[in-house]
Amino acid sequence: MADPDILTSLPHADRIRSRRLKDGVATIIADASGLSKSEAAALEDELRSAVLALAGVSEARVAITAAEPSRTIVAVGSGKGGVGKSTVAANLAIAIARSGRKVGLVDADVYGPSQPTLLGTSERPTAADEKLIPVEAHGLRFLSLGHLVSPGHALAWRGPMATGALAKLMDADWGDTEILVVDMPPGTGDVQLSLIQKSRPAGAVIVSTPQDLSLIDARRAVDLFNKMSVPVLGLVENMATYTCPHCGEASHPFGTGGAETAAAELGIPFLGRLPLSLAIREASDAGTPPAASDGPDAEAFAAIAAKLLAAVGH
Secondary structure, X not given: OOOHHHHHHOOOXXXXXXXXXXXOEEEEEEEOOOOOHHHHHHHHHHHHHHHHOOOOOOXXXXXXXXXXOOOEEXXXXXXXXXXXXXXXXXXXXXXXXXXXXXXXXXXXXXXOOOHHHHOOOOXXXXXXXXXXXXXXXXXXXXXXXHHHOOOOOOOOOOHHHHXXXXXXXXXXXXXOOOEEXXXXXXXXXXXXXXXXXXXXXXXXXXXXXXXXXXXXXXXXXXXXXXXXXXXXXXXXXXXXXXXXXXXXXXEOOOOOOHHHHHHHHHOOOEEXXXXXXXXXXXXXXXXXXXXXXXXXXXXXXXXXXXXXXXXXXX
């Protein structure tokens, strides 16, 4: 008769919740919470092989259980395009990942998906069990609608096609991702409404430049999230200050302080301001987001990310 104690030598002991050996039949229950489907399948195979290799075991029954992952979704939106929303979303996601969280980024900007360029990778996602498997870059997982079309080609989709594609990105195999940052399309149309209704974000961040024209649209974005009962976590003022690389003098091409004033008027937090920086533009075009390195620009994104994490209880 096999000794039941031999089951204590199995691998992945931290994931084994129950082990039993009777009449040569070993029954193992293991927890695969936080693992992707392929990783959970590998865990099951490894345990079964290890059990069958033990003396006196004629049959191995391995059951894999997993708790549903608790995932916080944060939407990054803007009332209009051209305010640097995608750049802010990518760098905030990286800054959050550098703080120790497991982060995913969805590029849901239907008609201008730019995250593959910003993150510096043209790698295509794979799929398993009819679910997309995100690409990894700069310490986070990400998926983009840009993965679904060839570079330079337009996404000539009507609303239902776009929302269906977005659903595939949101329902991908995100594994143990804790926080999912969604780079929303600019504006307040049908795609935005569908995405908010289906994904139910824990909160939203609004990006705006300091100028009045941008802030008018930012207010519309705030109103959209309010009407959809999604808490607005705060407003980020982008392209706030430009420092001349030659003389070092600071100027404000789009004004300054407008977003902070608007946040106070709307009764929402002001998360911080980011500069109009040649370094940020060059790093973004090169696929090396400044938040992934060190320096003043990285510190600015890290400070905003810290406020964001506090707002969603992380």
